[in-house]
Amino acid sequence: xxxxxxxxxxxxxxxTMIFLIAAGLTLVFGIMGVINLxxxxxxxxxxxxxxxxxxxxxxxxxxxxxxxxxxxxxxxVMEVVVIRRLYRREHLDQVLATFALILxxxxxxxxxxxxxxxxxxxxxxxxxxxPLGGFAYPAYRLVLIAAGLLVALGLYLLISRTRLGMLIRAxxxxxxxVAALGVDIARLNTVVFGVGxxxxxxxxxxxxxxIAVQVGMGEQILILTFVAIVVGGLGSIRGAFVGAxxxxxxxxxxxxxxxxVLKPVARPELADSLGGGLSAIAIYLLMAIVxxxxxxxxxxxxxx
Amino acid sequence: MFAYVRAPLAALLILSLGxxxxxxxxxxxxxxxxxxxxxxxxxxxGEDMRDGFQLAVDEExxxxxxxxxxxxxxxxxxxxxxxxxxxxKFLLQEKIQLFxxxxxxxxxxxxxxxxxxxxxxxxxxxxxxxQLAGRGCNKNFFVVSWQNDTPHEATGQYAQxxxxxxxxxxxxxxxxGKDAIAGFKxxxxxxxxxxxxxxxxxxxxxxxxxxxxxANADGIFYFLPGGLGINFLKQFTQAGLKKSMKVVxxxxxxxxxxxxAVGNDAExxxxxxxxxxxLPYPANTKFVAAYRAKYHREPTPYASQGYDTAKLIASGLRxxxxxxxxxxxxxxxxxxxxxKSTRGAFKFGPNQYPVQDWYSMxxxxxxxxxQLKLRGVGKIMRDQGDVxxxxxxxx
Numbered sequence: 001x002x003x004x005x006x007x008x009x010x011x012x013x014x015x016t017m018i019f020l021i022a023a024g025l026t027l028v029f030g031i032m033g034v035i036n037l038x039x040x041x042x043x044x045x046x047x048x049x050x051x052x053x054x055x056x057x058x059x060x061x062x063x064x065x066x067x068x069x070x071x072x073x074x075x076x077v078m079e080v081v082v083i084r085r086l087y088r089r090e091h092l093d094q095v096l097a098t099f100a101l102i103l104x105x106x107x108x109x110x111x112x113x114x115x116x117x118x119x120x121x122x123x124x125x126x127x128x129x130x131p132l133g134g135f136a137y138p139a140y141r142l143v144l145i146a147a148g149l150l151v152a153l154g155l156y157l158l159i160s161r162t163r164l165g166m167l168i169r170a171x172x173x174x175x176x177x178v179a180a181l182g183v184d185i186a187r188l189n190t191v192v193f194g195v196g197x198x199x200x201x202x203x204x205x206x207x208x209x210x211i212a213v214q215v216g217m218g219e220q221i222l223i224l225t226f227v228a229i230v231v232g233g234l235g236s237i238r239g240a241f242v243g244a245x246x247x248x249x250x251x252x253x254x255x256x257x258x259x260x261v262l263k264p265v266a267r268p269e270l271a272d273s274l275g276g277g278l279s280a281i282a283i284y285l286l287m288a289i290v291x292x293x294x295x296x297x298x299x300x301x302x303x304x
Numbered sequence: 305m306f307a308y309v310r311a312p313l314a315a316l317l318i319l320s321l322g323x324x325x326x327x328x329x330x331x332x333x334x335x336x337x338x339x340x341x342x343x344x345x346x347x348x349x350g351e352d353m354r355d356g357f358q359l360a361v362d363e364e365x366x367x368x369x370x371x372x373x374x375x376x377x378x379x380x381x382x383x384x385x386x387x388x389x390x391x392x393k394f395l396l397q398e399k400i401q402l403f404x405x406x407x408x409x410x411x412x413x414x415x416x417x418x419x420x421x422x423x424x425x426x427x428x429x430x431x432x433x434x435q436l437a438g439r440g441c442n443k444n445f446f447v448v449s450w451q452n453d454t455p456h457e458a459t460g461q462y463a464q465x466x467x468x469x470x471x472x473x474x475x476x477x478x479x480x481g482k483d484a485i486a487g488f489k490x491x492x493x494x495x496x497x498x499x500x501x502x503x504x505x506x507x508x509x510x511x512x513x514x515x516x517x518x519a520n521a522d523g524i525f526y527f528l529p530g531g532l533g534i535n536f537l538k539q540f541t542q543a544g545l546k547k548s549m550k551v552v553x554x555x556x557x558x559x560x561x562x563x564x565a566v567g568n569d570a571e572x573x574x575x576x577x578x579x580x581x582x583l584p585y586p587a588n589t590k591f592v593a594a595y596r597a598k599y600h601r602e603p604t605p606y607a608s609q610g611y612d613t614a615k616l617i618a619s620g621l622r623x624x625x626x627x628x629x630x631x632x633x634x635x636x637x638x639x640x641x642x643x644k645s646t647r648g649a650f651k652f653g654p655n656q657y658p659v660q661d662w663y664s665m666x667x668x669x670x671x672x673x674x675q676l677k678l679r680g681v682g683k684i685m686r687d688q689g690d691v692x693x694x695x696x697x698x699x
Contacts, residue, residue, distance in 0.1 A: 003518055010510035017508075106343075115348035116601070117534055117565035122542060129544045135517075138542040141510070210538050211507050212531035212565060216345040220505045255511035259500070269499065276477040276501030 002134035007256045008249070013141050015248025016148020020203035021221060022228045022240040023155060024075075024196020030172040030235020030301045032189050034083055035091055037098040039200055039225070040218025041105035042078075046071035046201025047208045047217065048109055051118040054208075060123040064205040071201020072194050079193040084186070102219065110215045117214035144206055151199065152241050159237055168192060172235045172301040224251070227283050231290045233297030242298055250286045254279035331626035333372040336617070337394040338405035339387050339415060342379040345531050348561060349407045349606050350379070353429050355599055356610030357404070359591070360618065362598070368614060369622030376400065384414035391415045395422050401628045402427070404613055407606070409433040409452060409480060420444040425634070429613040430606060432657055434483065438692035441655040444631075446638055448613045450578055451657045451690035452480065455554040456487030458576035458662040459525060462684050463492050463552045465664070466574065468523030470495045472516050472549075474536070475527045477501035484527035484554070490691070497521040502528070509536050513543045523550045526557060533557040534565045541569040550574060560602035563667060563676055570676050573667045578660055579608045579647040580680045587615075587644035608646045615643040653689040655696035661686050 025039045050067030054060060082101060086094045122140045129136035159165035167188055170178045179185045204217075211217065224247055232243025259275025266274060290298060338357070340350035354377065366372055376398060380387035387406065394400040395418075403419050403426045406412040412431040419426045420442045432447040432454075463471060471494060475481030485499060497519040500512050516524065524545075528536050533556070540546065551573045558575035581592050581603055591611050595603045616638060623637030624630040641651050653659045662685040670677045 014508045116561045119567040212534035214531045252511040272499040280503045
């Protein structure tokens with residue numbers, strides 16, 4: 001029972017981190033109609049800048065902030081220089097151009113920082129584990145969950161309670177009307193893109209102590225992120241949140257329990273490797289089921 | 305598709321030789337085709353190997369064994385198909401007769417057969433697949449590193465020696481991962497609590513870590529190359545599991561770059577290797593000092609393998625004075641392995657894979673610099689060949 005609870009926490013933590021990346025991706029797609037494959041590169045930039053700042057002796061919070069801000073700025077530059085030209089193009093052009101951005105970002109990062117992964121330590125105060133009745137959970141992962149939920153709440157308030165949020169919602173569903181009402185869509189786009197990039201950078205910086213900070217790290221997590229926003233419904237923050245948590249939980253629980261479930265019915269070696277294989281496709285199975293049931297995802301933009 | 309979205313930067317780097325005008329008695333320049341992995345997250349392995357190789361060429365000012373060499377380098381991007389394309393181009397257009405460089409076995413298995421069938425030579429600095437070690441061995445194929453199973457057999461032996469009663473084994477769910485676990489189990493005879501197979505693109509290991517804790521074992525072995533192992537070790541330590549389990553690793557998961565990336569989490573880890581930077585052989589001392597001076601980073605096993613590969617090739621080129629059309633003489637010279645290896649004693653088995661010693665090692669804190677360092681502990685296996693050699697029939 002405690003093991004199940006621990007695995008649920010693991011899934012929640014993984015899901016909230018996916019959400020941080022998914023939020024920007026889904027906003028950019030929902031409002032601007034751009035498929036940004038290079039979103040993972042912003043996550044990578046966040047992690048590298050945070051790692052560098054922490055390595056130079058910056059306090060952890062400052063290092064994380066530096067990573068997020070750097071990714072946000074990189075995102076704004078990316079929007080102004082490249083993405084802006086893609087709004088009216090077809091998805092194929094967008095995929096091609098943002099794919100090129102991935103290559104440029106990866107090679108740029110390896111020119112600046114090299115190919116060898118960078119070290120980042122967990123801040124000393126969060127190094128231990130917290131007893132949670134029956135088991136101890138790493139303190140840092142609890143902080144990640146809290147940070148993810150806080151950002152989700154903040155985004156919810158931003159979208160539902162502020163003028164900017166109103167424009168974002170309107171832009172996602174009635175783009176031409178918003179423009180006709182005299183809103184500077186170009187600036188709105190830049191702001192939204194920057195916020196999305198900032199969140200991706202925040203995720204990269206927060207995850208830096210528990211994953212390898214290395215070139216190409218963005219593409220590893222991007223595919224999960226795409227699954228999350230497709231499951232949740234493109235363009236919707238609420239959808240991204242639910243989709244990310246579902247993906248995090250299904251992926252984690254699949255890896256935790258499929259091999260165990262298969263043990264009684266198959267030889268041990270087979271159960272282990274079959275379980276490993278099945279858990280790898282569990283999230284795609286989830287996506288397929290959701291899409292059959294709701295072809296536009298759980299909460300598509302404009303459904304509220 | 306995104307798993308393969310990695311820079312296929314096929315940068316053709318022609319490192320021209322440093323020799324000045326060739327004198328009359330000089331043998332003609334020998335071209336060496338180096339197909340290796342420089343892009344992708346695994347690119348630093350190829351980079352280290354290439355730099356180690358280049359160091360040996362620089363020592364002789366652009367020559368190997370007194371013969372001027374030109375190294376033609378191309379990046380395979382970890383894709384077997386690109387590796388094959390580059391090999392075909394090297395063979396047909398560049399007329400290259402001597403190949404090296406491949407890091408990953410999936411690429412090697414595509415490239416090596418076509419190279420050796422064309423009558424050219426391939427000297428492997430890293431990949432030593434079982435498919436080419438037994439019945440599939442070839443007289444023009446040499447491996448300087450190890451057979452792929454041996455690092456894991458050495459690690460199993462060390463886990464046994466450390467008296468670990470119950471192990472958890474972790475590897476990615478693909479052929480090489482399964483071979484690693486099979487290799488480990490060949491020499492470790494304690495209880496296996498769990499075998500866990502992970503994804504090749506996995507970043508989060510919390511689910512596996514909870515299973516590992518539930519398994520109540522006193523030791524863990526994992527074969528997770530490069531970044532995967534870094535992710536895993538960071539999360540393993542944070543989960544507090546290192547207090548109750550000994551971590552015993554093959555050298556891929558415990559080299560200087562990994563230690564640099566995980567920081568303090570590497571303390572007290574155990575491992576095995578065929579090369580260590582503090583091995584007291586003159587060839588090694590010289591290599592380590594020169595590598596640090598030239599590249600300003602710590603050497604890895606990959607770097608030493610690149611250097612040794614160049615030295616072996618040098619011994620062969622010297623014997624035929626750079627004339628690769630004397631294939632039999634070149635092959636015989638390579639087989640003698642008449643060079644000073646950075647790892648001490650080195651010879652080839654009947655399948656032209658190495659027979660060598662394996663060392664146990666531990667990560668300890670240097671009392672002076674307070675830095676974490678890999679320290680050799682002892683020899684765990686002597687004159688170790690591989691289990692496939694007996695199936696190889698080379699005339």
